[in-house]
Amino acid sequence: MEMKPLTRLILGLVCLLVAIWLVAPTLVVVPMSFNENKSLAFPPQGFSWQWYQNFATNPEWSTSFLNSLKVASLVAVLATVLGTLAAFGLDRMKARPANLLRMLMLTPMVVPGVVLAIGIYAVYLDAQLVGTLTGFVLAHTILALPFVLIAVSANLEVFDRRLETAAASLGAGALTTFRTVTLPLILPGILSGLLFAFATSFDEIVVSLFITNPYLKTLPVQIFSSITRDADPTVAAVGTILLFATTILIGGGMLLLGRERKGRV
Amino acid sequence: MNPRAENRGAAIDLDTVSKAYGSFKALDGVSLRIEPGEFMTLLGPSGSGKTTTLNVIAGFTDVTSGQLLVGGKSVVGVPAHKRNIGVVFQHYALFPHMTVGRNVAYPLTLRGIAQDERKKRVAKALDMVKMGDFAHRYPSELSGGQQQRVALARAIVFDPPLLLMDEPLGALDKKLREWLQLEIKRIHRELGTTFVYVTHDQEEALVLSDRIAVFNRGCIEQVGTGRQLYDEPATLFVGRFIGDSTVLRGEAKSDGTGTALTVAGETVIAPRRLAGEVHPVMLLRPEKLAIRRPGQDAAGTNRLSGTIAEAIYLGSGSKYEVKLGDGSTAIVRSPLAGESFGLGEKVELCFDGADAKLLPDDSTADTTLT
Numbered sequence: 001m002e003m004k005p006l007t008r009l010i011l012g013l014v015c016l017l018v019a020i021w022l023v024a025p026t027l028v029v030v031p032m033s034f035n036e037n038k039s040l041a042f043p044p045q046g047f048s049w050q051w052y053q054n055f056a057t058n059p060e061w062s063t064s065f066l067n068s069l070k071v072a073s074l075v076a077v078l079a080t081v082l083g084t085l086a087a088f089g090l091d092r093m094k095a096r097p098a099n100l101l102r103m104l105m106l107t108p109m110v111v112p113g114v115v116l117a118i119g120i121y122a123v124y125l126d127a128q129l130v131g132t133l134t135g136f137v138l139a140h141t142i143l144a145l146p147f148v149l150i151a152v153s154a155n156l157e158v159f160d161r162r163l164e165t166a167a168a169s170l171g172a173g174a175l176t177t178f179r180t181v182t183l184p185l186i187l188p189g190i191l192s193g194l195l196f197a198f199a200t201s202f203d204e205i206v207v208s209l210f211i212t213n214p215y216l217k218t219l220p221v222q223i224f225s226s227i228t229r230d231a232d233p234t235v236a237a238v239g240t241i242l243l244f245a246t247t248i249l250i251g252g253g254m255l256l257l258g259r260e261r262k263g264r265v
Numbered sequence: 266m267n268p269r270a271e272n273r274g275a276a277i278d279l280d281t282v283s284k285a286y287g288s289f290k291a292l293d294g295v296s297l298r299i300e301p302g303e304f305m306t307l308l309g310p311s312g313s314g315k316t317t318t319l320n321v322i323a324g325f326t327d328v329t330s331g332q333l334l335v336g337g338k339s340v341v342g343v344p345a346h347k348r349n350i351g352v353v354f355q356h357y358a359l360f361p362h363m364t365v366g367r368n369v370a371y372p373l374t375l376r377g378i379a380q381d382e383r384k385k386r387v388a389k390a391l392d393m394v395k396m397g398d399f400a401h402r403y404p405s406e407l408s409g410g411q412q413q414r415v416a417l418a419r420a421i422v423f424d425p426p427l428l429l430m431d432e433p434l435g436a437l438d439k440k441l442r443e444w445l446q447l448e449i450k451r452i453h454r455e456l457g458t459t460f461v462y463v464t465h466d467q468e469e470a471l472v473l474s475d476r477i478a479v480f481n482r483g484c485i486e487q488v489g490t491g492r493q494l495y496d497e498p499a500t501l502f503v504g505r506f507i508g509d510s511t512v513l514r515g516e517a518k519s520d521g522t523g524t525a526l527t528v529a530g531e532t533v534i535a536p537r538r539l540a541g542e543v544h545p546v547m548l549l550r551p552e553k554l555a556i557r558r559p560g561q562d563a564a565g566t567n568r569l570s571g572t573i574a575e576a577i578y579l580g581s582g583s584k585y586e587v588k589l590g591d592g593s594t595a596i597v598r599s600p601l602a603g604e605s606f607g608l609g610e611k612v613e614l615c616f617d618g619a620d621a622k623l624l625p626d627d628s629t630a631d632t633t634l635t
Contacts, residue, residue, distance in 0.1 A: 166358035
């Protein structure tokens with residue numbers, strides 16, 4: 001059906017408004033990061049790179065950034081392995097117990113973060129895991145696992161298991177079949193699970209605030225404590241860097257997936 | 266008869282093989298010998314056990330009891346990937362992330378065959394199914410018939426002594442199916458391996474097979490060539506499943522010379538009798554029945570009256586469905602040169618009693634056919 005020009009104009013305007021509303025708060029940090037003065041005022045005054053310099057040179061910032069990278073990388077690997085195995089197990093179980101187990105494993109997505117944080121904190125105090133790398137990785141893995149489980153399960157659902165039967169008839173044992181047929185076909189799900197797991201850990205703040213200590217801070221914790229202490233525009237600089245990094249990461253991922261799909265269809 | 270490549274096929278022996286799912290018996294004591302290089306079709310309606318038999322031979326399904334020999338060796342308990350049997354599935358089952366060439370090379374790679382040799386054999390297999398130009402395509406770029414030909418190449422490229430096919434043409438349209446049937450026949454001749462083919466389409470079975478095993482309710486009803494099954498069906502089920510047929514039921518009387526059957530007041534006689542205390546029915550093939558207007562001279566010894574319920578023009582002749590006095594339907598084929606009849610017209614059917622096949626009645630034959 002052909003749209004009237006006026007209808008089209010109004011629709012376009014509404015879309016633009018919604019887009020601005022969604023993106024503007026994020027984009028505000030970009031000009032703020034170039035502020036000349038040590039304030040988070042908007043609109044900013046003057047132009048300078050000093051806050052980016054500060055991020056790179058101040059050990060408080062660079063250490064927390066490296067900590068976050070380390071934790072998020074370990075979480076991404078651990079959660080992807082565990083989540084993929086779980087998705088497989090659930091896919092090949094009887095429906096009823098599988099659904100129960102699946103719900104159980106997805107609870108970290110539903111339970112309020114604070115509640116989870118209190119619980120983890122209480123356990124970590126006894127286990128002496130507060131402020132440790134192990135503590136962060138374990139806690140974040142709990143939170144990241146559901147994302148991997150969902151992504152891989154979605155792929156397994158459309159995976160044709162009869163291909164495994166065909167592979168067996170051609171001489172492939174269970175492991176070879178998994179490596180050469182199943183894994184390549186569910187790889188998009190595993191990779192997107194990996195990305196989600198990394199992102200979940202990298203910007204996790206609630207649980208992190210509870211289990212952090214002065215010796216081990218992740219970037220979100222550092223941002224939070226910095227902004228509650230003083231109005232340091234380094235926060236805006238970090239925000240801008242993260243904004244572009246994630247845009248490139250996700251955009252690149254989508255481009256790769258799109259190309260792969262085009263190659264096949 | 267056929268110019269065949271040297272006989273490289275494996276023999277298969279099924280000895281009282283049973284498969285039970287809980288209390289349901291998918292296979293109930295099936296015994297069957299398939300000769301090396303033979304084209305054997307397992308024919309039957311859905312749920313008759315033909316696919317279960319195929320899955321048992323392939324190793325996808327364990328037997329509950331019984332013995333299974335492939336090439337003289339027991340394969341009970343041997344997993345599917347160690348049986349070296351080619352399988353073609355109805356749903357093609359090509360790996361979507363591999364090109365045609367890599368799909369066909371897959372079983373060779375698993376067997377550690379060197380790249381040069383692999384390339385040669387992939388090319389040869391693809392040529393055999395006339396897909397040589399498609400090695401670099403992905404399965405999703407091919408039509409159903411092309412995909413199935415690639416699947417066939419993949420199943421024969423590693424020279425298995427036995428090829429199993431599970432309704433491989435079931436998802437294709439009629440024209441393509443008929444052409445691929447001839448292709449499969451040619452490939453069987455060229456390879457000389459044993460083919461076991463599952464179908465519910467009796468015409469397909471007749472076109473392809475050396476012998477046909479007719480399955481019903483987890484058992485084999487009869488094994489034989491197409492001609493044997495058509496001319497000498499062992500059971501009413503086989504008679505009705507293979508080809509068109511008319512079944513006459515009625516009050517039966519047997520004596521030393523033959524059997525008389527009274528159908529809605531008219532009596533027909535066949536010069537044979539069945540042994541034992543069974544209720545006999547007569548089975549007649551369409552070409553054994555003559556159709557004519559009432560009152561003309563009798564051509565056969567037996568006559569039955571009825572009305573034309575359906576007249577179908579076939580090109581080479583006509584096919585009539587005639588409603589008999591007891592409400593059952595007779596199927597008659599008449600040559601083009603003969604008289605033609607209109608719907609609702611009263612006719613007489615004549616046949617020679619010697620052409621009537623006497624079989625024990627089996628009420629289950631009707632219900633399992635649909």
